[in-house]
Amino acid sequence: MDLVTPREAAHRLGVSYPTIKQWIYKGILRTRPTAGGHHRIPDVEIERLLAASQPAPTVRGQAENEALVAISGRNKLRGVVEEVRSEGLLSQIRLRLVGTPTLTAVITRDAVDELKLRRGDEAVALVKATEVMVARGARASSAGAPATTPRRSPRRRR
Numbered sequence: 001m002d003l004v005t006p007r008e009a010a011h012r013l014g015v016s017y018p019t020i021k022q023w024i025y026k027g028i029l030r031t032r033p034t035a036g037g038h039h040r041i042p043d044v045e046i047e048r049l050l051a052a053s054q055p056a057p058t059v060r061g062q063a064e065n066e067a068l069v070a071i072s073g074r075n076k077l078r079g080v081v082e083e084v085r086s087e088g089l090l091s092q093i094r095l096r097l098v099g100t101p102t103l104t105a106v107i108t109r110d111a112v113d114e115l116k117l118r119r120g121d122e123a124v125a126l127v128k129a130t131e132v133m134v135a136r137g138a139r140a141s142s143a144g145a146p147a148t149t150p151r152r153s154p155r156r157r158r
Helices: 006-013 017-026 043-053 062-067 109-115
Strands: 039-042 076-087 090-097 102-108 122-126
Touching: 006 017, 006 039, 006 043, 039 043, 043 076, 076 102, 076 109, 090 109, 090 122, 102 109
Parallel strands: none
Antiparallel strands: 076 090, 076 122, 090 102
């Protein structure tokens, strides 16, 4: 991991040194402290901020759809990889989606390597819900009994 000084980061990001210091103090920019207490900024942080300052992605059209023809899922979210963070067996991927905020997914590091995901790559997130839960508010009962009475399930015939 390459680390740069706040002045170098300011130059690469096209902002002033005081702006970088404010971003550090506000937690917008993550740093690594040196033994002497100075801030050093990882390259991935600079890349993350550069990606955030770029305009929203546009959909290319047919080229993207061709790769997904065989997938039956309807919940396809297209976007651009804004950040890839890998540690141990897992990686965190942040996608900047078309017309919506970012989406963060945690996938295996092997999957990131296999897909060769890098910042700036176009990608599609497929969402599949295997379980849906439904809830409602509890009703107050005067006797302190449960708000709902459990029903017995019908017996199955053999």
